Amino acid sequence: MISQKVAQQSLRRLAIQSPSGLTLSMAKFATPAAIATGRYMQMRPTSTTPNTTDPTKILAQQRLKRPVSPHLSIYRPQITWYASGLHRITGSIASGGLYVFATAYLVAPVFGWHLESASIAAAFGALPFAAKFLVKLGLALPVTFHSFNGVRHLLWDTGRFLTNKQVIQTGWTVVGLSTISALALALL
Numbered sequence: 001m002i003s004q005k006v007a008q009q010s011l012r013r014l015a016i017q018s019p020s021g022l023t024l025s026m027a028k029f030a031t032p033a034a035i036a037t038g039r040y041m042q043m044r045p046t047s048t049t050p051n052t053t054d055p056t057k058i059l060a061q062q063r064l065k066r067p068v069s070p071h072l073s074i075y076r077p078q079i080t081w082y083a084s085g086l087h088r089i090t091g092s093i094a095s096g097g098l099y100v101f102a103t104a105y106l107v108a109p110v111f112g113w114h115l116e117s118a119s120i121a122a123a124f125g126a127l128p129f130a131a132k133f134l135v136k137l138g139l140a141l142p143v144t145f146h147s148f149n150g151v152r153h154l155l156w157d158t159g160r161f162l163t164n165k166q167v168i169q170t171g172w173t174v175v176g177l178s179t180i181s182a183l184a185l186a187l188l
Contacts, residue, residue: 079171087149090142097139137186144185145178 101115108115124132152170155161161170 079168079175083149083152083171083174086145087153090146090149093142094146133186136188137182140182140185141178144181145174148174148178148181 104113105115107113124135127135152161152174155170161167
């Protein structure tokens, strides 16, 4: 308790005296109360060069000298990004389609729609073969790709197939398996 009072008194004496090197260096730091009340303004020294050009031009020149960050247009496309992006897209398509159909099935009686299995099967059966094939392929491809790529991610979680060569091989394997299985399902 006494040490606190001594420290406070010495700090008060130091603040009252004429500015010394210590108080000038301490003036750079704002007190929390000054920051909280908004009475503190940080000051920086001005430029030493007598340049009176437009500041927006200076900023544009500085930006031109900065390094360009890597962008998708710089990198060579790889199977890993395509597989990652397609995994997210196919998951959204599969789950979104399920939600849309489930919602439509729930509100069908209110609007008088017939979404029973018999009416869907009859409507689908009336389609020509090419249309049936495209509908089934459109439904099967996202689900098969997402499923096989999900197995690939589960294998990665176990610590397997993580070298660059293995990642590329498993990526093309997933593409091949999902395409073959989707075609097989569409031809059923």
